[in-house]
Amino acid sequence: MVIWQMFVDSFITQGGYKEALKGLAVTLVTAISALIIGIILGTTIAFILLSKSNNPLVKTLKIFFKGYVAFFRGTPIAVQLLFIYFVIFPAIGLGLLKAEIVGIIIFGLNSGAYVSEIMRGGILSVDKGQTEAGRALGLSSVQTMLKIIIPQAVKNVIPTIGNEFVSLLKETSVLSFIGVMDLTKAFREIGGGNYEYTIPYLILALAYLILVYIVTNIVKNIERRMRASDRQ
Amino acid sequence: MKKFLTLLVTAILAVTCAFGLVGCGASTRDLDDILSSGYITVATNAEFAPFESKEGETYVGIDIEIAEKIAEILGVSLRINNMEFESVVTSVQKGQSDLALAALTINETRKQAINFSDAYCGAAQYLIVKATDTTFDACTTKEDVETIIANMTNGTKATAQAGTTGFFYIKGSEAFEFDGYSNINATSMNTATDAAQDVINGNAAFAVVDDEVAKQLVATMSGVKAIEIALSNEEYGIGINKQNLALKFVVDSIIAEMKASGEIAEIIARHTAE
Numbered sequence: 008m009v010i011w012q013m014f015v016d017s018f019i020t021q022g023g024y025k026e027a028l029k030g031l032a033v034t035l036v037t038a039i040s041a042l043i044i045g046i047i048l049g050t051t052i053a054f055i056l057l058s059k060s061n062n063p064l065v066k067t068l069k070i071f072f073k074g075y076v077a078f079f080r081g082t083p084i085a086v087q088l089l090f091i092y093f094v095i096f097p098a099i100g101l102g103l104l105k106a107e108i109v110g111i112i113i114f115g116l117n118s119g120a121y122v123s124e125i126m127r128g129g130i131l132s133v134d135k136g137q138t139e140a141g142r143a144l145g146l147s148s149v150q151t152m153l154k155i156i157i158p159q160a161v162k163n164v165i166p167t168i169g170n171e172f173v174s175l176l177k178e179t180s181v182l183s184f185i186g187v188m189d190l191t192k193a194f195r196e197i198g199g200g201n202y203e204y205t206i207p208y209l210i211l212a213l214a215y216l217i218l219v220y221i222v223t224n225i226v227k228n229i230e231r232r233m234r235a236s237d238r239q
Numbered sequence: 240m241k242k243f244l245t246l247l248v249t250a251i252l253a254v255t256c257a258f259g260l261v262g263c264g265a266s267t268r269d270l271d272d273i274l275s276s277g278y279i280t281v282a283t284n285a286e287f288a289p290f291e292s293k294e295g296e297t298y299v300g301i302d303i304e305i306a307e308k309i310a311e312i313l314g315v316s317l318r319i320n321n322m323e324f325e326s327v328v329t330s331v332q333k334g335q336s337d338l339a340l341a342a343l344t345i346n347e348t349r350k351q352a353i354n355f356s357d358a359y360c361g362a363a364q365y366l367i368v369k370a371t372d373t374t375f376d377a378c379t380t381k382e383d384v385e386t387i388i389a390n391m392t393n394g395t396k397a398t399a400q401a402g403t404t405g406f407f408y409i410k411g412s413e414a415f416e417f418d419g420y421s422n423i424n425a426t427s428m429n430t431a432t433d434a435a436q437d438v439i440n441g442n443a444a445f446a447v448v449d450d451e452v453a454k455q456l457v458a459t460m461s462g463v464k465a466i467e468i469a470l471s472n473e474e475y476g477i478g479i480n481k482q483n484l485a486l487k488f489v490v491d492s493i494i495a496e497m498k499a500s501g502e503i504a505e506i507i508a509r510h511t512a513e
Contacts, residue, residue, distance in 0.1 A: 102440040103441050186428045202351070203352075213247070220246070
C-alpha cells in the first residue's frame with residue numbers, strides 16, 4: 008500500500024501527528040471558548056432585546072444588538088474572519104492580537120448572535136400563564152424571570168445549544184483563512200507534504216465524525232436527565 | 240459503541256458509493272481528449288501577480304499568456320480553474336485540470352505527484368518586511384539575512400502563502416533542501432497578499448515570497464518593502480499529469496520554441512516593467 012506508506016511517512020516519521028494534535032487542540036479550544044462566550048453574550052442580548060423598558064440606554068443597546076445580530080447571522084464566518092482580522096482589528100489597534108485569540112473572539116461573537124436568537128425563542132416558548140402565575144403568587148418580575156421562566160427556557164434550548172456547538176466545531180475548519188492551524192489545516196499540511204491526500208482526508212473526516220458523535224451523546228444525556236421529572 | 244460503529248460504516252459506505260470511489264482509478268484526459276473536446280483546462284491561483292491575477296473578469300499575467308499561447312497552438316480554447324495554491328498540484332495529479340501554470344517551483348516532492356515541463360522562468364525568495372523595519376537594512380548577503388533571522392526571539396511569527404516555496408523556506412523542507420528555523424513560528428496564509436497584510440499589521444515579523452511577486456506587492460501595497468537578496472534560487476515549470484506524456488512533449492516543444500524566439504523573456508519583461 009503505497010498511499011498508506013506515504014501517510015505513515017508524513018504522519019509518523021516526519022512528526023505530522025504532533026501538528027494534528029495541536030490542530031485538534033485548537034479546534035476544541037476555539038469551539039468550547041466560542042460557545043462559552045456565545046452563551047454569556049447571547050443570553051445578555053436576548054434579555055435586552057426582549058426587555059420592554061423605556062430606558063434610553065436599553066433602547067440604544069437594542070438598536071446596536073439588532074445590527075450586531077444581523078451582521079453575524081447575515082454574513083459567512085469566513086468573511087467575518089477576513090474582515091475583522093485584516094480590517095477592523097488593525098484599525099482599532101488590536102492588530103497585534105494573536106490570530107488564535109482573534110479566531111476565538113470572532114467565533115464567540117458569531118455564536119453570540121445565534122445563541123441570542125436561540126435564547127429569545129427559549130424564553131418566548133415558556134407559556135405566558137407561567138409569568139402570570141408567578142406574579143399572582145407575589146413574586147417580583149425579576150424573581151419570576153429567574154426562578155420560573157429561565158429554568159424552563161434553559162431546558163427547552165439545550166438541544167439547540169448542542170446543535171450550535173456541533174456547528175461551531177465544524178465551522179472552525181475555516182480558521183486557516185487567518186493563518187490559524189486547526190485540525191483541517193493540520194491534515195491539509197500532512198497531505199500537502201507529499202501530495203497524497205487519501206488517508207489524511209479520510210482520517211480528518213473520521214475525526215470530525217467522532218467529535219460530533221461524542222458531543223451529540225453528551226447533549227442527549229443532559230437532555231435525558233433534565234427530562235427525568237417530566238410527566239410524559 | 241456498537242451503534243457508533245454501525246453509524247460509521249454506514250457513513251463511509253454512503254460517501255464512497257455516492258462518489259463512486261470504490262474500485263475506480265483516476266481518469267485523465269490525454270492529448271487526444273483535449274484536442275477533440277476543444278478546450279484545455281489550466282489550474283492556477285489567480286492571486287499571484289504578476290504571474291496570474293484577475294482584472295475584472297479576465298485572467299492576466301505571465302503564466303496566463305503562456306497558457307493562452309499553448310491553447311492557441313493546440314487550437315483549443317483555454318479554461319482557467321482558479322483555486323487555492325495548495326490545490327493546484329493535486330488538481331493536475333487527479334486529472335481535474337490538464338496543466339498547472341501557477342508560478343510552480345519544480346521540486347522533488349512535486350515531481351513524485353506530477354510531471355514538469357522544462358523550466359520557463361527562474362525565481363528567488365525575497366523577504367517582505369514593514370516599510371519602517373530597519374532590521375535587515377545592513378544586509379548584503381543571504382548569510383547576513385539568515386543570521387539575523389536565526390537570532391530572532393524564540394516563537395517569532397513569520398508568514399508565507401500556504402504550500403509555497405517561501406513557506407517551506409521558513410518551516411524547513413527536505414524536498415527543497417531548506418533547513419528551516421527552529422526559533423521561527425511558520426504560519427501560512429491563503430494568499431501572498433494576506434501574508435504581506437499580516438506583516439503590515441504587525442502580526443508577523445516578515446513574509447517570504449517569490450521575487451517578482453514581492454516587487455509587485457511592494458508596488459501595490461503601502462507599508463511594506465522587499466529585502467532584495469535571494470534566499471534561494473529555483474525554477475518554475477508547468478505541471479502535467481504523469482500519464483499524459485504526449486502533452487508533456489507538446490508543452491516542452493512550445494516552451495523551447497518560446498524561449499528560443501525570446502517570447503517568454505518579452506512576456507516576463509512586459510509584466511514586470513514598472
